[in-house]
Amino acid sequence: MIIHSFCNSCMSRFDIIVRTDEGHLITKSMDEDGTSRCPRDCGGRINLRNDPSINNLASMMKAPLLLTSKEFYKALGGMGLPDEIPNSVELVESLLKSHKVADVLLEDVGGRIYLHELRLENGSTIHLASGGHGAQVLKVTRNEGRKSS
Numbered sequence: 798m799i800i801h802s803f804c805n806s807c808m809s810r811f812d813i814i815v816r817t818d819e820g821h822l823i824t825k826s827m828d829e830d831g832t833s834r835c836p837r838d839c840g841g842r843i844n845l846r847n848d849p850s851i852n853n854l855a856s857m858m859k860a861p862l863l864l865t866s867k868e869f870y871k872a873l874g875g876m877g878l879p880d881e882i883p884n885s886v887e888l889v890e891s892l893l894k895s896h897k898v899a900d901v902l903l904e905d906v907g908g909r910i911y912l913h914e915l916r917l918e919n920g921s922t923i924h925l926a927s928g929g930h931g932a933q934v935l936k937v938t939r940n941e942g943r944k945s946s
């Protein structure tokens with residue numbers, strides 16, 4: 798089954814492939830009204846039940862991002878959508894070298910300083926996580942219509 802969903806805030810479209818053994822990931826993410834948070838974390842809602850009227854409206858918008866249930870579930874948990882996860886060192890390097898840092902998200906925990914996000918002047922945000930080799934680039938998001946956190 799494929800769920801054709803559409804965000805009421807950032808207008809992103811997601812085609813989520815639901816295999817029978819992954820249905821629980823969708824059920825777990827869905828509220829009583831059949832929607833969930835937008836996996837782009839824009840503050841909007843997406844439908845997790847197919848709705849012909851939404852399909853008609855959505856078909857006039859940009860092409861959908863095809864997701865598996867697992868990819869959808871990971872994105873809801875903050876791990877990034879496939880198009881937000883950078884796949885090359887060169888891409889991140891050029892992003893960092895060509896745009897000034899406009900803002901940062903830092904946290905002081907017991908005197909240790911942690912860096913979570915680098916917000917660049919072009920509207921991109923580089924999200925960092927701690928990995929086995931050091932600071933890991935978790936995802937790169939765009940600023941459009943995004944809630945400030």
Ligand SMILES: [Zn+2]
Nearest residue numbers: 804807835839
């Ligand atoms: Zn959205």
